[in-house]
Amino acid sequence: MDLSSPIICLLLHSLVFVSLFYCNNSLETRNPLVNQTFQSEDELLKLKETIAIRLKKLNKPAVKTIQSPDGDIIDCVLTHQQPAFDHPLLKGQKPMDPPEMPKGNNRINNFSESIQLWSLSGESCPNGTIPIRRITEQDLLRANSDSRFGKKLPVGSNDRQYALQFVEDGEFYGAQATMNVWNPQGESKSVFSLAQMWVHPNFYGDRRTRFFIYWTADAYQHGCYNLKCPGFVQTNKAIALGAAISPVSTYNGNQFEISLFVWKDVKTGNWWLRYGDKDLGYWPSSLFTNLKNAAARVHWGGEIFNEQYEQASSTQMGSGHFPEEGYKKASYFNHIYVIDSKRVWVQPPKLKNYADSPNCYNVKGGVDSSWGTYFYYGGPGKNKNCP
Numbered sequence: 001m002d003l004s005s006p007i008i009c010l011l012l013h014s015l016v017f018v019s020l021f022y023c024n025n026s027l028e029t030r031n032p033l034v035n036q037t038f039q040s041e042d043e044l045l046k047l048k049e050t051i052a053i054r055l056k057k058l059n060k061p062a063v064k065t066i067q068s069p070d071g072d073i074i075d076c077v078l079t080h081q082q083p084a085f086d087h088p089l090l091k092g093q094k095p096m097d098p099p100e101m102p103k104g105n106n107r108i109n110n111f112s113e114s115i116q117l118w119s120l121s122g123e124s125c126p127n128g129t130i131p132i133r134r135i136t137e138q139d140l141l142r143a144n145s146d147s148r149f150g151k152k153l154p155v156g157s158n159d160r161q162y163a164l165q166f167v168e169d170g171e172f173y174g175a176q177a178t179m180n181v182w183n184p185q186g187e188s189k190s191v192f193s194l195a196q197m198w199v200h201p202n203f204y205g206d207r208r209t210r211f212f213i214y215w216t217a218d219a220y221q222h223g224c225y226n227l228k229c230p231g232f233v234q235t236n237k238a239i240a241l242g243a244a245i246s247p248v249s250t251y252n253g254n255q256f257e258i259s260l261f262v263w264k265d266v267k268t269g270n271w272w273l274r275y276g277d278k279d280l281g282y283w284p285s286s287l288f289t290n291l292k293n294a295a296a297r298v299h300w301g302g303e304i305f306n307e308q309y310e311q312a313s314s315t316q317m318g319s320g321h322f323p324e325e326g327y328k329k330a331s332y333f334n335h336i337y338v339i340d341s342k343r344v345w346v347q348p349p350k351l352k353n354y355a356d357s358p359n360c361y362n363v364k365g366g367v368d369s370s371w372g373t374y375f376y377y378g379g380p381g382k383n384k385n386c387p
């Protein structure tokens with residue numbers, strides 16, 4: 001099972017990722033419990049008990065519960081009871097109001113925005129609450145070890161491939177881009193184990209496109225997805241992190257886009273995240289001393305995880321088509337901006353391309369009057385030039 005995601009990544013001393021997450025698990029109906037080898041019934045019972053305790057701690061009490069058509073359960077949790085406020089430094093606090101984002105070249109796309117499945121029917125969380133995707137027993141079992149749940153594999157392993165653009169050696173106080181949303185197809189696997197599930201943190205167990213955030217304060221040693229550990233304070237009641245996104249773009253058909261912004265509020269030092277015109281929340285500077293600085297480097301692009309170390313993966317990145325195919329066929333980022341040291345949005349100077357294996361996944365950029373700074377990225381993975 002492989003995984004593909006477009007990312008916007010700000011490299012401080014720490015990392016903040018904002019990603020759309022596409023995953024593939026051909027064995028989604030399999031109950032991981034059934035084929036696990038346990039020493040004894042006792043061991044299984046003990047594991048289930050541990051998981052029940054962990055779930056109780058992870059899932060906060062809901063004032064309303066919404067059943068999403070994709071099977072997810074969305075809990076509307078009082079804003080001051082969200083996981084971030086479990087942190088000793090934030091205990092007793094309430095979420096801040098969103099500050100005003102620096103004005104400038106930032107522009108919201110005029111496509112209809114992709115939305116989340118759980119709210120399609122018109123269901124919503126009440127004022128004073130935020131939607132949190134409920135973590136299930138299955139999620140924890142898939143994550144193998146519950147103590148590692150929500151954390152990501154260290155970088156630097158050769159099972160990842162990137163096709164991206166980046167700027168480095170700068171002083172950046174924000175980054176934004178608009179991207180079209182796809183649901184790439186992944187490789188099927190006949191072998192499945194919980195340990196491999198951990199190597200590829202596919203804790204959702206399906207192949208929908210999801211919106212998630214990930215951060216780490218120490219270069220991937222410890223980090224978290226979404227609200228799974230204290231670190232991100234969500235302020236928005238319309239978007240559930242980790243929930244599925246719909247609709248997605250189709251080849252030669254309608255293109256669906258989202259715009260993402262990550263930027264620093266200089267007054268508080270908090271880094272805020274915006275999705276379209278919605279402020280989602282922030283990483284508090286009191287928890288991340290490194291976030292007090294500017295970002296030195298920003299990445300935009302695609303990433304895939306491949307569990308076959310020896311040969312190319314047939315997991316698609318983005319639409320699964322190469323940049324040369326262009327609009328409606330390849331995936332793209334456009335309206336790429338950074339906030340510079342003068343605290344204004346500018347098109348990034350000296351954008352560089354990076355692709356691990358251009359014959360498998362590539363990137364190709366440009367600048368024009370309607371899209372500003374943009375690039376196409378992605379590819380099919382395994383093909384005759386990428387054996």
Ligand SMILES: *[C@@H]1O[C@H](CO)[C@@H](O)[C@H](O)[C@H]1NC(C)=O
Binds near residue numbers: 030031034035
């Ligand atoms: C266990 O896995 C094997 C293949 O490894 C499969 O044929 C069998 O159906 C599985 N058993 C259950 C109960 O899922």
Ligand SMILES: *[C@@H]1O[C@H](CO)[C@@H](O)[C@H](O)[C@H]1NC(C)=O
Binds near residue numbers: 110111
């Ligand atoms: C976006 O808006 C501009 C100006 O109104 C228009 O020319 C363009 O066709 C629109 N693009 C899309 C994809 O709707």
Ligand SMILES: *[C@@H]1O[C@H](CO)[C@@H](O)[C@H](O)[C@H]1NC(C)=O
Binds near residue numbers: 127
């Ligand atoms: C919820 O908040 C919005 C925005 O502040 C307000 O317009 C709306 O009336 C509130 N709804 C309820 C039920 O209080």
